[in-house]
Amino acid sequence: MRIAVIGVGRMGVVHAGTLAALPAVDVLVTDVDRDRARTVAEELGVEAGGDVADAMKASDAVVIAAATDAHAPLVHQAADAELPTFCEKPISLDVASTAEVVAHVRDAGIPFQMGFQRRFDGGYRAAHDLVAGGGLGTLYVVRMAGHDPAPPHEAYIPVSGGIFKDFSVHDFDALRFVTGQEVVETYADGAVIGFPVFEKYGDVDTAVATFRLSGGAFGILSVTRHDPLGYDVRMELLGSGDSVVVGWDARMPLRSVEPEGTPAPADPYPQFQARFAAAYRAEMEWFVELAAGRRESPCTAEDALEALRIAVACDRSRAEHRPVRVEEVG
Numbered sequence: 001m002r003i004a005v006i007g008v009g010r011m012g013v014v015h016a017g018t019l020a021a022l023p024a025v026d027v028l029v030t031d032v033d034r035d036r037a038r039t040v041a042e043e044l045g046v047e048a049g050g051d052v053a054d055a056m057k058a059s060d061a062v063v064i065a066a067a068t069d070a071h072a073p074l075v076h077q078a079a080d081a082e083l084p085t086f087c088e089k090p091i092s093l094d095v096a097s098t099a100e101v102v103a104h105v106r107d108a109g110i111p112f113q114m115g116f117q118r119r120f121d122g123g124y125r126a127a128h129d130l131v132a133g134g135g136l137g138t139l140y141v142v143r144m145a146g147h148d149p150a151p152p153h154e155a156y157i158p159v160s161g162g163i164f165k166d167f168s169v170h171d172f173d174a175l176r177f178v179t180g181q182e183v184v185e186t187y188a189d190g191a192v193i194g195f196p197v198f199e200k201y202g203d204v205d206t207a208v209a210t211f212r213l214s215g216g217a218f219g220i221l222s223v224t225r226h227d228p229l230g231y232d233v234r235m236e237l238l239g240s241g242d243s244v245v246v247g248w249d250a251r252m253p254l255r256s257v258e259p260e261g262t263p264a265p266a267d268p269y270p271q272f273q274a275r276f277a278a279a280y281r282a283e284m285e286w287f288v289e290l291a292a293g294r295r296e297s298p299c300t301a302e303d304a305l306e307a308l309r310i311a312v313a314c315d316r317s318r319a320e321h322r323p324v325r326v327e328e329v330g
């Protein structure tokens with residue numbers, strides 16, 4: 001099977017590298033930055049494609065890892081070409097154009113997988129299985145933390161969509177995936193506390209949100225653009241039958257201040273690539289099976305739309321200082 005990886009920046013290189021290591025796959029990389037495509041192709045020992053249309057014509061499936069604003073047009077193009085498609089998150093930053101893509105993907109009937117890699121992380125999967133198997137009993141509360149080690153560079157801030165759409169969207173998808181419940185209502189707030197540059201773009205560096213879930217449980221999220229100890233992504237679940245946490249291992253960037261407590265790890269997760277390396281590999285391996293018609297999509301375009309609607313509800317709640325029901329959003 002020949003797979004075109006479109007856009008080979010930070011994420012595209014990771015995905016192209018995973019695919020290049022699979023014996024059943026030939027990889028072709030393409031990027032609007034032709035030099036970049038050539039360099040990556042040489043480094044990975046794969047083929048460099050020409051423009052996107054040619055790359056699609058020459059391929060059996062596509063992995064879209066280009067910049068965010070290119071995702072929706074590229075998925076439309078792939079759907080027209082009837083190609084199995086993997087799309088990095090998000091499909092787009094607005095609900096209307098995401099819904100158009102969802103409809104096109106559905107009408108074209110192409111196999112489609114979103115890049116919410118946490119669904120392939122061992123911890124999130126174990127939590128999902130525990131909830132689904134009844135081991136957690138009645139779910140009371142889910143507490144999520146998403147702490148980036150350092151803010152992105154300034155040029156990224158205005159095109160990111162803001163902290164909820166850019167970063168927390170992974171937590172929103174994970175919340176739905178693990179609990180099997182939908183977010184009914186949110187109340188969110190945020191502020192610029194450490195990095196004034198976010199103010200220029202109406203964004204924040206620190207935010208919080210609470211959620212009412214369809215099954216009766218509550219969710220709580222904290223999200224920051226700076227964590228002095230590293231990249232910290234956690235989800236704690238408390239139910240009538242158990243109390244568990246995702247993301248607590250020997251590299252968790254957190255230290256106890258108890259006299260006998262656990263000190264800061266020597267080798268904390270520095271960024272998302274390290275924390276989710278295995279999950280990124282697993283999602284690509286799954287996509288190859290999906291493209292071959294041997295598996296179902298683990299994360300659909302509809303899932304991307306739902307995560308985006310929660311992010312939009314959080315943005316609205318923050319802006320208007322009021323609880324927002326997700327059904328208000330598109």
Ligand SMILES: NC(=O)c1ccc[n+]([C@@H]2O[C@H](COP(=O)([O-])OP(=O)(O)OC[C@H]3O[C@@H](n4cnc5c(N)ncnc54)[C@H](O)[C@@H]3O)[C@@H](O)[C@H]2O)c1
Nearest residue numbers: 007008009010011012031032033065066067068070088089
């Ligand atoms: N799943 C995750 O954990 C995760 C992590 C980081 C980024 N992402 C997503 O991955 C996408 C890429 O992020 P990145 O950090 O790799 O960005 P990046 O800026 O490092 O790379 C983007 C690449 O896309 C290329 N490009 C832009 N428009 C294109 C087009 N129309 N056709 C072909 N190539 C095009 C650029 O030249 C660049 O090389 C973003 O949408 C981002 O949201 C996901």
